[in-house]
Amino acid sequence: MNQPERFKAAAALSPEGRLMTFGNQEKPDPEAIHRAARRLGISAAALTSAAAATAIAPAASAATSSATAGGLGSAGTVVGKSASLYLVTSVVKGTLIGLGLTIATYSSVQWMDSHAPVNAPSATTVPVQANRQRNAKAPVIASAPSLLQDPPPATAEVPRVLPSSANTAGAIVTEPAREPVIASIRGAAATARFEDSEPASLPPIQTSSSMDANSSSGRSSAAAGAPSSRSASADVRLAREVASLDRVRALANRGDATGALSELNGFGRSLGYVALQKEALLVHIDVLLSLGRKAEAIAIARQLLAIGAPATQRNRLDALIRSQP
Amino acid sequence: MNSVRRLENRAAIEAQLPGGGDEPDFPSLTVSQERRLASMLSAHFDSVWRAGRRMGLSAAQAEENAQEAYSVVARKLDRIDDGRERAYLLGVAVRLAANERRRAASRMEQVASEREPYEIADALPRAEELLEQKQQRALLDQILQSMSDAFREILTLYEIEELTLPEVAVALEIPEGTAASRLRRAREEFSRKLGRLAVTVARGEEES
Numbered sequence: 001m002n003q004p005e006r007f008k009a010a011a012a013l014s015p016e017g018r019l020m021t022f023g024n025q026e027k028p029d030p031e032a033i034h035r036a037a038r039r040l041g042i043s044a045a046a047l048t049s050a051a052a053a054t055a056i057a058p059a060a061s062a063a064t065s066s067a068t069a070g071g072l073g074s075a076g077t078v079v080g081k082s083a084s085l086y087l088v089t090s091v092v093k094g095t096l097i098g099l100g101l102t103i104a105t106y107s108s109v110q111w112m113d114s115h116a117p118v119n120a121p122s123a124t125t126v127p128v129q130a131n132r133q134r135n136a137k138a139p140v141i142a143s144a145p146s147l148l149q150d151p152p153p154a155t156a157e158v159p160r161v162l163p164s165s166a167n168t169a170g171a172i173v174t175e176p177a178r179e180p181v182i183a184s185i186r187g188a189a190a191t192a193r194f195e196d197s198e199p200a201s202l203p204p205i206q207t208s209s210s211m212d213a214n215s216s217s218g219r220s221s222a223a224a225g226a227p228s229s230r231s232a233s234a235d236v237r238l239a240r241e242v243a244s245l246d247r248v249r250a251l252a253n254r255g256d257a258t259g260a261l262s263e264l265n266g267f268g269r270s271l272g273y274v275a276l277q278k279e280a281l282l283v284h285i286d287v288l289l290s291l292g293r294k295a296e297a298i299a300i301a302r303q304l305l306a307i308g309a310p311a312t313q314r315n316r317l318d319a320l321i322r323s324q325p
Numbered sequence: 326m327n328s329v330r331r332l333e334n335r336a337a338i339e340a341q342l343p344g345g346g347d348e349p350d351f352p353s354l355t356v357s358q359e360r361r362l363a364s365m366l367s368a369h370f371d372s373v374w375r376a377g378r379r380m381g382l383s384a385a386q387a388e389e390n391a392q393e394a395y396s397v398v399a400r401k402l403d404r405i406d407d408g409r410e411r412a413y414l415l416g417v418a419v420r421l422a423a424n425e426r427r428r429a430a431s432r433m434e435q436v437a438s439e440r441e442p443y444e445i446a447d448a449l450p451r452a453e454e455l456l457e458q459k460q461q462r463a464l465l466d467q468i469l470q471s472m473s474d475a476f477r478e479i480l481t482l483y484e485i486e487e488l489t490l491p492e493v494a495v496a497l498e499i500p501e502g503t504a505a506s507r508l509r510r511a512r513e514e515f516s517r518k519l520g521r522l523a524v525t526v527a528r529g530e531e532e533s
């Protein structure tokens with residue numbers, strides 16, 4: 001069944017998506033999980049070890065369930081979220097393909113064995129390509145003895161396969177197959193990273209070069225860095241942005257508009273608002289208006305409308321811009 | 326949540342899970358079960374807690390609800406397929422929360438009064454106050470709470486906790502087609518309510 005596009009998929013545009021995004025940012029008291037563990041009779045050691053495993057591969061369970069229930073499309077999106085998942089997936093896929101090739105090779109060798117004359121050597125001791133060539137060139141019975149005398153060709157396409165449970169040839173034949181698999185997963189991961197990333201870079205509150213530098217270096221490091229640490233750092237960043245905006249609003253509510261502006265500019269220069277950029281721009285407008293700096297407020301209002309102001313704010317921003325003499 | 330009501334609620338949910346509600350109240354876990362439960366706790370506790378919150382419970386009640394959900398699932402651990410844990414947990418959590426709401430509708434007023442001040446500071450917050458993350462969430466909860474349990478459950482599971490539709494169907498024990506149509510109607514209602522609220526806010530802005 002096709003999955004309807006989630007509201008959040010269009011978070012930059014739809015107010016519904018924005019609200020839904022806020023809906024899953026809330027977190028319980030950090031001690032709550034320990035209280036639950038105690039109630040369930042789970043030892044602290046077991047919880048710690050599970051937490052460590054979760055930290056290593058935070059998206060593994062989600063990817064497993066998505067891949068199981070949601071099909072490859074959603075699994076592909078999840079792939080980009082964890083480096084360890086990427087590694088595990090590539091190894092598993094490589095191994096599966098390798099196993100498939102091994103089985104196919106083994107089957108073909110078995111088939112050739114079963115179709116070879118009774119006195120012909122087993123394919124377990126003869127390179128397959130050589131066997132095929134010889135079989136094609138001469139009658140099977142005549143060619144069979146000479147095969148034992150000839151050295152195996154150096155450029156045999158398929159290595160020898162031992163039809164036993166201790167077969168180790170799988171590792172040999174999987175190697176050529178892995179690279180394209182890894183490449184395709186890399187491609188999927190890159191796509192997923194792109195799809196998961198925040199909306200296209202928005203203009204900063206302060207057009208300082210330091211902020212631009214921060215923003216661009218952040219993005220490049222996010223692209224190059226481990227995806228698992230990316231979500232953690234995004235959480236930390238979001239928490240900082242929320243805390244900063246809380247400070248700004250607290251200052252503004254106390255009537256300290258200068259202090260609020262200083263906080264906005266300071267945070268903008270040091271880190272820059274990314275997830276809460278539109279909120280920051282709106283607060284910035286209010287702070288500037290309270291300081292009587294209407295022209296600057298209008299400039300930011302224009303900027304905000306250009307990047308997509310929240311629906312609830314558009315009328316107000318329009319009215320502000322129209323009020324300019 | 327008083328303990329009698331809690332046990333009744335849990336029994337009702339357990340009866341809906343595979344195998345019915347015939348397990349002892351506090352099963353002793355094997356090492357592997359403990360490991361699996363710890364892993365589920367570590368991976369999904371936040372989601373399970375949030376599901377309770379979005380269903381209208383206070384933070385403390387959501388924690389209680391999450392603990393209940395885990396203890397329900399702990400009894401059925403061997404019957405839950407690998408990879409389906411999150412769906413089951415969330416399904417149990419939203420149903421526990423919805424049952425609790427239905428059972429004690431009058432108590433919800435009490436729940437609301439226990440909430441953090443910012444959430445009830447203003448039933449219709451001024452538009453600029455919606456900027457803050459917490460208030461956006463309060464707005465979300467306000468809209469969700471004005472919807473039916475069925476719509477709230479499906480929006481919580483699909484839109485907020487990002488289960489897939491088949492997972493939602495498993496969690497809510499409904500056919501996928503029903504889940505899809507319910508989701509579509511829930512989304513339409515959510516958009517309508519949000520739009521109406523935005524119009525009201527804008528009107529209030531103009532008047533002020």
